[in-house]
Amino acid sequence: MSGLFEAAGLEKGAPVPLAERLRPASLSEVVGQRHLLGEGGKLSVLLTSPSLPSIILHGPPGTGKTTLARLIAQESGAHFEQLSAIFTGTADLKKAFAAAEARRASGQATVLFVDELHRFDKRQQDSFLPVMESGVVTLIGATTENPSFALNRALLSRAAVLKLERLDPDDLEKLTERAETALSAGLPLTEEGRRTLISLADGDGRALIGLIEQIASHRGDPLGRDELLRSYAARATAGDKGGDIHYDLASVLQKSIRGSDDDAALYWTARMLAAGEDPLFIFRRLTVIASEDIGNADPRALQVVVAARDAFQQLGEPEGHIPLGQAVAYLATAPKSNASYAAFKAAKRLAREHGSLPPPLHALNAPTKGMKEEGRGEGYRYDHDEPDGHAGLSYLPEGLERTPLYEPPQRGYEKVIAERQAAYRQKREKG
Known part of the structure; x- marks a missing residue:
């Protein structure tokens, strides 16, 4: 059996990834999230409650959601069970719930951590409700999406939502110093290179540790800004097309x-x-x-x-x-104006409110004698025949009170439009 462990690189003395070596052993060692973990912070208050409520951890990648979930379970003395919604189906959830029920029967609570919780569909999210309400599990769900949109209202109503923030430069510097302690060596960076390293991490502690592991093996002159940008893989800028x-x-x-x-x-x-x-x-x-x-x-x-x-x-x-x-x-x-946008929104509202009012008769064609006898086209004046190109007729339905919709401000080209519009309105009012 020992040969299998050696083949897997798990023999005594095998290298331990830097991220694992830097994993906090207690909440007091967590870097960042002072708004949650400091005195009076929401998570600090929740941990003093007689019973731990279910929690939704919402925040960008690399802000410590998984680590916090582990430490919360540790603080509460509960068994920690971890699942990922990407790889977990309904059958897996049922097994996890059954195992938690068995633990509860023996007196042990279960914290069920579900990463990427938003990837579960509505039916799967609903399956958590009865086991949360009965206390079979305390759910800690992690999501990079806004819970208000990504999670069921029923699920949200049964959990405390905690928003995690990107790590700031001071947090990332502290994490860098811890990494140097764990590596028993300073990083081969110039002062500018160190600032660039922090910038490249983009608020993501996990990305920072990955970059540090690449840089730590460098031999030669200390790396500056240009060398880092040219030779080491930077974290992709956050974008998430669907999120x-x-x-x-x-x-x-x-x-x-x-x-x-x-x-x-x-x-x-x-x-x-x-x-x-x-x-x-x-x-x-x-x-x-x-x-x-x-x-x-x-x-x-x-x-x-x-x-x-x-x-x-x-x-x-x-x-x-x-x-x-x-x-x-x-x-x-460019000069700014939303006058035409606002005018059309008002026009659509007016159309909805007043139904199917008919056009004025003078605006209708009368190709037949019968149509002419109905008064269609009567009183129409061809605008192009007018001296100033405007006959001053109204084309709103009869009985619909005219309310100015388009009110161009005195900015940019709309100054000209407003002058022209005022002249049109004046002539229309004169009839």
Whole structure:
């Protein structure tokens, strides 16, 4: 049997991964999450409760969700059982629940940790409810998704939701120092290289440890910023096309453009590309922004986006990123107005409220004698025959009180539109 262990590299003295060597032995050793673990922190308070409630740990990768779950079970004296929703089916859940029931019968509680909990479907999530309510298991679920959207309301109502934060630079520096202690050596980094290492980890403790393991074996001159960026695999920028970060980045991009912060708009566009976002998704968002947030204050904005998208499709990547950047910069610095967007929303509301009102008779064609006798087309005046190209007729349904919908502000091209619109309204009021 000993030969099998030796073949697997598990013989006495086999190397232990750095992440395992740095695993905290108690909650007091956890790096980061001071808002949860500090005095008065939500988790600290929960651990003083007579009975531990079920918990949902929500946060980015590498923030310590699995470690916290283990330590919570340890603090409460419960048996720790770990599952992953990626590899677990309904039959596996039933076995876990049955084993927990057997433990409870012998007087031992069970903390059931489920990683990627959001990957379970509604039926599987519902299966936790009876065993949570009866105390068979205390569930600790981990998810990188927003629980409000990813988890059943019934499940959420039975658990405390704790949000974990990305590790800040001080946390990552502390973790780096612990790694150096475990390795019995300082890392071969210049001062700038050390700052770059922290930056590359991007708030992810697990990614930091992985980078440290690569760097620790380096022999030669200390590594600086350029050497790190060139020679060592950096963590991929957070993006997750199907998750919260995907929509968060799209949201902050739109708000940056709406707020005319061109530096931020360009930065977030670059972040989305670095995360592997489909540039056509970005162009779709820019098309919405051009109409919703800029509108007729600069009608060219929409043309710029459409032309940039066409250019991207012609050029491909990476050259197609150039017109993308041009479009983002143009939108961010363009005058802003949502007047046309707001006007159309109001028009749709008006149409819903007043039903199927008929058009005014003067606006209807009368190709037959009978239609003319009905009064169709009577009083119509051809606008192009008028001296100023406007006859001043109203085209709203009879009986529908006119409420101005489109109110262009005095910004950008809408200054011109507002002047023209005022003249049209004045002539219409005169009849």
